[in-house]
Amino acid sequence: MANCLVDRLSLSNNRAGLTVHIGTALGCHIDGSQLKLDCIEAEERRRAWAALLMLHTIQGVAFGKPEITPLYRKQVTLPADTNDMNILRDRIEPAPNHPTQMTYLISKFRLYQTTSNVIQCLLDNSQRPSERLVLSLDLQIEAERQKWEDQYSHDNDTSLLQGHHRVQYNMLVAYSHQLILLLYRPFLNDNATGEFPERVQSKCLSSAHGLLEIHKLFFEDPAFKDFRWYGMGLGSFHAFHGAVVLAAILLKSGNSDAAYHMNRSILDGSIQRFISLAERSSICARAISVLQYLR
Amino acid sequence: MRMQNMENTNPSPTFGTQSSQVPQKRRPNVRKPLSCTVCRQRKAKCNRRLPCSACEQRRSPHLCTYNHGSQSQASHVSSSYRDSLSSQLEGLEDLVQRHLAAGGPRPRGDHGACVQAEQFSSNQSLAMSEIYIQPPRTPPSQLLPVDENSFHLVEPVARDTPRSGPCGALYSSDDGSVEYKVDCLHWTSALSGRNIREVSKAEFKPPVNKASNGFPFHAAKPTSIDALHEMIPPKRQRDYLVSRYFASIAPLYHILHEPKFCEDYSQFCRDPQSVPLSWLALLYVVLSLGASALGDELELLGQLGVENDRLTTAKSLSARFQNAAMSCLAADQFMIRHRLSTFQALTMLIYAMNNSEGTGSTWALLGMHGKLSSGPSVAF
Numbered sequence: 001m002a003n004c005l006v007d008r009l010s011l012s013n014n015r016a017g018l019t020v021h022i023g024t025a026l027g028c029h030i031d032g033s034q035l036k037l038d039c040i041e042a043e044e045r046r047r048a049w050a051a052l053l054m055l056h057t058i059q060g061v062a063f064g065k066p067e068i069t070p071l072y073r074k075q076v077t078l079p080a081d082t083n084d085m086n087i088l089r090d091r092i093e094p095a096p097n098h099p100t101q102m103t104y105l106i107s108k109f110r111l112y113q114t115t116s117n118v119i120q121c122l123l124d125n126s127q128r129p130s131e132r133l134v135l136s137l138d139l140q141i142e143a144e145r146q147k148w149e150d151q152y153s154h155d156n157d158t159s160l161l162q163g164h165h166r167v168q169y170n171m172l173v174a175y176s177h178q179l180i181l182l183l184y185r186p187f188l189n190d191n192a193t194g195e196f197p198e199r200v201q202s203k204c205l206s207s208a209h210g211l212l213e214i215h216k217l218f219f220e221d222p223a224f225k226d227f228r229w230y231g232m233g234l235g236s237f238h239a240f241h242g243a244v245v246l247a248a249i250l251l252k253s254g255n256s257d258a259a260y261h262m263n264r265s266i267l268d269g270s271i272q273r274f275i276s277l278a279e280r281s282s283i284c285a286r287a288i289s290v291l292q293y294l295r
Numbered sequence: 296m297r298m299q300n301m302e303n304t305n306p307s308p309t310f311g312t313q314s315s316q317v318p319q320k321r322r323p324n325v326r327k328p329l330s331c332t333v334c335r336q337r338k339a340k341c342n343r344r345l346p347c348s349a350c351e352q353r354r355s356p357h358l359c360t361y362n363h364g365s366q367s368q369a370s371h372v373s374s375s376y377r378d379s380l381s382s383q384l385e386g387l388e389d390l391v392q393r394h395l396a397a398g399g400p401r402p403r404g405d406h407g408a409c410v411q412a413e414q415f416s417s418n419q420s421l422a423m424s425e426i427y428i429q430p431p432r433t434p435p436s437q438l439l440p441v442d443e444n445s446f447h448l449v450e451p452v453a454r455d456t457p458r459s460g461p462c463g464a465l466y467s468s469d470d471g472s473v474e475y476k477v478d479c480l481h482w483t484s485a486l487s488g489r490n491i492r493e494v495s496k497a498e499f500k501p502p503v504n505k506a507s508n509g510f511p512f513h514a515a516k517p518t519s520i521d522a523l524h525e526m527i528p529p530k531r532q533r534d535y536l537v538s539r540y541f542a543s544i545a546p547l548y549h550i551l552h553e554p555k556f557c558e559d560y561s562q563f564c565r566d567p568q569s570v571p572l573s574w575l576a577l578l579y580v581v582l583s584l585g586a587s588a589l590g591d592e593l594e595l596l597g598q599l600g601v602e603n604d605r606l607t608t609a610k611s612l613s614a615r616f617q618n619a620a621m622s623c624l625a626a627d628q629f630m631i632r633h634r635l636s637t638f639q640a641l642t643m644l645i646y647a648m649n650n651s652e653g654t655g656s657t658w659a660l661l662g663m664h665g666k667l668s669s670g671p672s673v674a675f
Contacts, residue, residue, distance in 0.1 A: 012649055019641040022633050027465055027475025035465050035475075040552050044635060047550045052642045055649070084553045101549050164546040171547070226543040229588045233650055 013059045019052055031077050038089040046079040047102075050109055057112050061119050081106055099152050104168040107148055111175055114140045118183050128186040131196050137183055138203070141176050148172050167227050174214045174238050177207035181245050188248060204245050205263075211242030212270045219273065232281035236274070240287040243270045247294035267295065331359045471571055472632035523575060523626060524567055526619040528582070536585035543588035548646055550639060551581075573633070576623035576640040583616035584647050613647070620644055 027035055028049040032042025083100045086093040118137050121129050152158055152169045161169055180203055187200045215238065218224045218231025246267050253260055271291050277284040334341035334349050341347045346356035467473045527533065537560065541553060563570045563578065570578075589609045620640060629637045 012645060015641070015645050015648075019638065019645065022629070022641060023638050025475060026473055026633050026635060026638055027463065028638060030463060030475065035463075037465070040555055041635065044550075044552050044555070044639070048635075048639050048642050051548065051550050051646070052638075055642070055645055087552060101546070101553075104547065105549050168546060225590070226588065227547070228590060229543065229650070230547065 013063065016052065016056050016059055020056060023049055023052060029076060033077070039092050040087055040089055043079060043087050043092065046077055047105070049076055050079055051105065054109055054112060057116060061115065078106055078109065099165050099168070103151050104172070107144075107151065107172055108175070110147070111144050111172070111179075114144055115175075115179060118179055122182065122186070134183055134187075138180070141179050141183070145173065145176050163223055164226070166223050170214045170217060171230070171235075174211055174235070177210045177214075178238050178241055180204070180207040181211075181241055185245075188245070189252070201249070205249055208242040208246040208249070209266065211238050212246070212266060215239035215242075215270070216273065219277070232277060233283065236277065236281050236283040236287070239270060240274075240283065240291075243267060243274075243287070243291055244294065246270075247291065251294070267291075271295065331361050333358055333360075468632075470632065471634060473634055520568075520572070520626070523572065523619065523623050526579070526615065527567070530564065533582065536582045538585075539588050540581045540585035544584045548643070550643060551577075556581075571634060571636065572623045572627035573629065573637040573640060576620045576627065576629075577636045577643070579616045579620035579623060580640050580643045580647055583613045583620065584643065584650075586613040586616060587647065587650060617644065617647055 023029065026045075028045045032045045035042070037045070079102050080087065080092050081098070081100050081102050082092060082095040083102075086095055114137070117140065121133055121137060148169060149158060152161060152165060154161065158166075158169055184200045184204050187197065188204055190197050190200070215231065215235055218228055218235050224231065246263055250260065250263055250267065271288065274284040274287050274291065278288060279285075329343055330339075330341035331343070331345075331347050331350065333339075333353075333355070334347060337349075339349050341349055345361070346359035350356050350359035463476055465473055465475055528536070545551070545553070559570065559574060560578070563574070586609060589612075621644070624637065624640060624644075627637065629641070
């Protein structure tokens with residue numbers, strides 16, 4: 001089965017490679033400002049190029065090749081963080097307030113730099129990464145989160161966000177949770193005690209909770225209704241990751257304290273949600289048997 | 296001859312240290328500098344390549360030089376080389392001017408208009424140092440804080456920042472396809488005035504292999520233009536799917552400029568035959584993504600779908616539009632002719648395919664597979 005999946009992924013990867021070459025033939029690897037284009041076309045080129053590089057990075061990561069090839073070390077300006085209506089043929093105006101239509105894509109693009117570093121750290125170390133390296137990457141992720149808060153919050157309060165901005169913010173946070181889980185995974189099964197192992201435990205636990213909480217929002221919060229397609233796809237995969245980590249922590253810990261019961265009920269709730277989505281989401285359908293086994 | 300010249304002046308780091316002629320008389324052992332001149336002046340670490348990484352990072356590879364051997368010898372060689380370069384440059388500039396006077400190809404200017412010949416000429420007569428393709432200079436504060444091995448796009452800067460001259464330009468052909476050409480590689484200019492007849496574009500058409508145009512997409516059958524339009528749904532449903540795209544997909548993958556797309560879309564509604572095939576492909580991708588975000592809109596699905604089961608309908612509808620987009624791209628010969636809409640359609644098509652059930656779950660499942668077999672995995 002794995003071979004079949006890799007085949008299909010590599011087809012997608014080939015398409016992305018082909019598209020990179022077509023983009024290069026069109027001059028998208030050169031910033032539009034150097035090509036005497038009107039601002040709208042220059043901006044469309046920047047967006048498509050950034051979006052394609054993102055797809056390429058994702059697939060590189062999936063193949064265990066997170067480093068970016070020299071092909072992409074080109075100087076293309078990131079798309080402007082502004083709204084479509086502020087991009088005119090002859091000029092680009094700054095957006096009156098944030099977040100803009102582009103904030104999410106740009107934030108995600110930045111996060112991919114960090115993703116690349118995290119994956120590289122995990123792949124480079126045949127044993128396991130040093131605690132110092134892990135903590136510095138943790139700080140990088142935290143710095144990204146801080147940027148999103150600055151971009152998205154109104155009066156320093158992200159709970160006031162409305163509509164799709166709230167969805168975007170939560171999706172970014174979900175990505176960062178997944179990165180934290182990946183980063184600390186090599187240490188999660190340690191039985192040692194001390195400051196670092198405790199940090200691993202609490203970081204993983206809070207990210208797992210975070211992922212399951214966000215997954216719940218997709219199906220219970222009206223603002224997320226338009227984005228259920230995402231919740232049933234990648235959103236469910238993130239939630240599955242969170243649920244597996246939560247199950248692993250439960251297997252490790254004693255089953256008497258209050259925290260155990262709370263975590264247990266969160267896990268059960270997520271399994272119930274996976275069951276209810278199984279008909280519409282193949283990821284959920286596959287996740288159920290794994291989670292029920294781990295439980 | 297030129298190669299020889301190059302070799303003589305090529306200051307490879309080992310060149311100065313491994314002398315092939317053993318000196319007869321042992322001179323006092325003066326330590327020769329191994330780092331490049333700039334790094335020595337800056338007291339910076341130099342990896343002793345040509346150009347060295349430090350000079351590359353400073354975006355001034357042309358300044359990276361090595362001073363091996365005695366001073367007088369070095370200056371003697373480089374001045375002769377410099378002379379030969381400047382005479383070559385003069386010859387080339389002369390050829391470019393003559394070529395322009397004869398009416399060579401012009402790059403595309405603002406809004407697709409041709410720029411003035413004088414402007415082109417000033418771009419062409421680049422100083423020798425500019426023949427290195429130099430990326431625009433960006434203050435370090437605008438670079439992303441990533442290590443030098445990872446790629447980076449530059450943070451948005453003020454759009455009116457003057458940049459170094461373009462190293463290439465866009466050329467559009469009669470059929471609307473666009474191509475980027477690097478100016479300093481145009482050897483056609485070297486042919487003008489030499490009694491060699493210029494081969495016109497019409498005479499030099501690349502052979503087209505119809506069977507392979509669809510690769511790697513499955514669209515071997517040549518499709519007529521009418522057949523490509525047939526798959527477009529009626530206006531009401533089409534408008535709905537486009538609006539679903541902008542409500543559910545665009546916030547997460549904002550690639551298109553909405554007002555411009557809407558402008559093109561209303562043009563399409565007025566006269567469907569007037570839009571290029573690559574734009575039609577883009578429309579199909581938008582419809583496919585819109586369909587993939589459909590939830591419980593039974594009424595719409597009932598009018599469009601063939602199956603009774605609404606889940607299968609939404610999926611098959613999305614897949615059908617994806618196939619239509621591929622057919623359009625193949626019919627447009629996207630492997631050899633491209634417009635920006637070709638590139639947008641392809642990028643969004645990959646996104647659509649990865650998100651649709653099936654291939655989308657493969658990424659996630661691939662991650663899952665890696666996860667379970669204890670390798671690091673991520674799926675974004």
